Amino acid sequence: MMDAGRHPNITLLSYSEVENVSGYVGNFDVQIRKRARSVKEDLCTGCGTCQEKCPSKVIDMAYEAGMGKRKAIYRPFSQAIPNIPVIDRDNCLWFTKGRCRVCAKVCPTGAIDYDQQDEIVTVKVGAIVVATGFAMWDPKQLPQYSYGESPNILTGLQFERLTNASGPTLGEILTAEGKKPERVAVIHCVGSRDENAHLYCSRFCCMYSLKHAHQVRDKTGAEVYDFYMDMRAFGKAYEEFYERIQREGVLFVRGRGAEVEVLADGKLRVKGEDANLGRPVFVDVDLVILATAIEPHADVGKVASIFGLGRTPDGWFAEAHPKLRPVETSTAGVFLAGSCQGPRDVPDTVAHAGAAALEVVRLFNQGEVTISPTVAVVDQAKCVGCGECIISCPYTAIHRNADGKAQINAALCHGCGTCVATCPSGAITALHFTDQEIVAQIDALMAALV
Numbered sequence: 001m002m003d004a005g006r007h008p009n010i011t012l013l014s015y016s017e018v019e020n021v022s023g024y025v026g027n028f029d030v031q032i033r034k035r036a037r038s039v040k041e042d043l044c045t046g047c048g049t050c051q052e053k054c055p056s057k058v059i060d061m062a063y064e065a066g067m068g069k070r071k072a073i074y075r076p077f078s079q080a081i082p083n084i085p086v087i088d089r090d091n092c093l094w095f096t097k098g099r100c101r102v103c104a105k106v107c108p109t110g111a112i113d114y115d116q117q118d119e120i121v122t123v124k125v126g127a128i129v130v131a132t133g134f135a136m137w138d139p140k141q142l143p144q145y146s147y148g149e150s151p152n153i154l155t156g157l158q159f160e161r162l163t164n165a166s167g168p169t170l171g172e173i174l175t176a177e178g179k180k181p182e183r184v185a186v187i188h189c190v191g192s193r194d195e196n197a198h199l200y201c202s203r204f205c206c207m208y209s210l211k212h213a214h215q216v217r218d219k220t221g222a223e224v225y226d227f228y229m230d231m232r233a234f235g236k237a238y239e240e241f242y243e244r245i246q247r248e249g250v251l252f253v254r255g256r257g258a259e260v261e262v263l264a265d266g267k268l269r270v271k272g273e274d275a276n277l278g279r280p281v282f283v284d285v286d287l288v289i290l291a292t293a294i295e296p297h298a299d300v301g302k303v304a305s306i307f308g309l310g311r312t313p314d315g316w317f318a319e320a321h322p323k324l325r326p327v328e329t330s331t332a333g334v335f336l337a338g339s340c341q342g343p344r345d346v347p348d349t350v351a352h353a354g355a356a357a358l359e360v361v362r363l364f365n366q367g368e369v370t371i372s373p374t375v376a377v378v379d380q381a382k383c384v385g386c387g388e389c390i391i392s393c394p395y396t397a398i399h400r401n402a403d404g405k406a407q408i409n410a411a412l413c414h415g416c417g418t419c420v421a422t423c424p425s426g427a428i429t430a431l432h433f434t435d436q437e438i439v440a441q442i443d444a445l446m447a448a449l450v
C-alpha cells in the first residue's frame, strides 16, 4: 500500500465510489464520487491530533468488528493510505448537534472543512480491474449458533481483532469477563456448505481456523476443540500446518458443530456429532469462535451493472471462462482480481491480481483490440428508431446515432443475437448468422438426411 501511495503513476482515490462507466475497451469514461471527508487532503499532515482530541466515541463495526471504539474523526484503519482521517457525519457533534468543532480548533494546518461536498471526478481509462472482495455473512441468520446472545461467541473476524496487538485487549486472548479461557471451541463451516445458508465452501476458513486454534493454544494453553466436517488444507504447506496443529494438542472433532447453547452460568455448550465415533458430543467452553461464511457484498448487483459484469448463481462476479480465462469478464477490457470472483485466500488473491495486471499490460502492449467477427449490424434503411434493441441489449452496445437510429458499437457487441430477435422491423442482422445462412444450413442438413 505504501508503494502504491508513493508511485508516480498511481493516483489513489480512497473514500470514493465508481458511479458510472461508459465507453468500451481502451476508451472507458469512469465517473467517480469522491465522498466528502470534511478534511482537506492537501493540508492534512496525518498528525492524528484531531483524532486524539475528538470527544465522540463510537463502536467501530468495520475495522474493529464491533470489538472496539473509534472517534467521530478517524482513520478507517491504522495503516490507512493515504493517512488522512474522515469525519463520520452521523456521529460528529458538530454535524448532529451544532457544537464542538474541537478538531478544527486543534488542527495545526487548518485542514478541517465542515462544508466540504462530494466531488465527481471523471477519468479516462483503457482497462478496469474490479477487486471489491467479499463481505462477512451474518451468523444471526442461523439462530442455533446463539451469535449475539453471549459476548463470548465470536466470529473469526472478531477473534482476529481480539488476538491482534492493536486490538481491544492488546492481543491477549481473554473472555468478555477479562479472564483467560480454559476451554475454547472453534466451529468450521458456519453458513458454508449448508443448504440453509450458502452451499459453497468459503475456502479459506479451514486454514484460518487452524491458525486461530494455534493462537489460542500458544497464548493461553487452553483446551481447544475444533469441530470440522472435513479439513480443506489444499495449499502449499497447508497439510503440514494441519499436522503441526494436531501435534500441538488441539482436539479435533470430525462433525459439524451444530448448536451453541448459552448456559445459565454464562458457559457455552457446543453440541455436535462425532462422525467418527457415530455419537453426539457436548463440550462446555468459555469461548466459541465461529468460522462464518463469506458472501458477495450487498451492492454486488449495482456494481455488476455499472461494470457490465455477469454473476454466477451464488452471486460472485463471473469470469469469462472458469479454466481458460479466469481473470477476464464478458466485457472486454474489464478484469477481475481476488475474492470478488469467489472465495480466495491471500496467496491466491495475489496470484489472481498479478494475472489481471498482466492481462491489462498485454492489452496495452498490443495497441489494438481483436474483436469477434460475429457482431450485429443495423440496416439503417429499415431501422425506424424505436429503441427496443437499446433496451434489450445486455452489453449496452447500442446507441442512437445523429439520425435517431440504432447504431451498434462492435467493440461492445458480443453477437448474442438478442437485438436481432427483438427488432420489430427486422433491421438487425447478426453477421455470419443471417437468415439465409441458417436456412442454407438446414437445407444442407435435410439433404444429407434424405
Ligand SMILES: Cc1cc2nc3c(=O)[nH]c(=O)nc-3n(C[C@H](O)[C@H](O)[C@H](O)COP(=O)(O)OP(=O)(O)OC[C@H]3O[C@@H](n4cnc5c(N)ncnc54)[C@H](O)[C@@H]3O)c2cc1C
Residues within 6 Å of the ligand: 016, 017, 018, 131, 132, 133, 134, 135, 156, 157, 158, 160, 204, 208, 211, 297, 299, 303, 337, 338, 339, 340, 344, 345, 346, 347, 349
Ligand atoms: C477472519 C479471516 C481471517 C483470514 N485469515 C487469513 C489468513 O491467515 N491467510 C490468508 O491467506 N487469508 C486469510 N483470510 C482471507 C483474506 O482475508 C482474503 O484472501 C483477502 O482479504 C482477499 O482479498 P481481496 O482483495 O480479494 O478482498 P478484500 O480484502 O475484501 O478487499 C476488497 C476491498 O474492496 C473494497 N470495496 C468493496 N466494494 C467496493 C466498492 N464498491 N468500491 C470501492 N471499494 C470497494 C473493500 O472495502 C475492500 O477494501 C482471512 C479471512 C477472514 C475473514
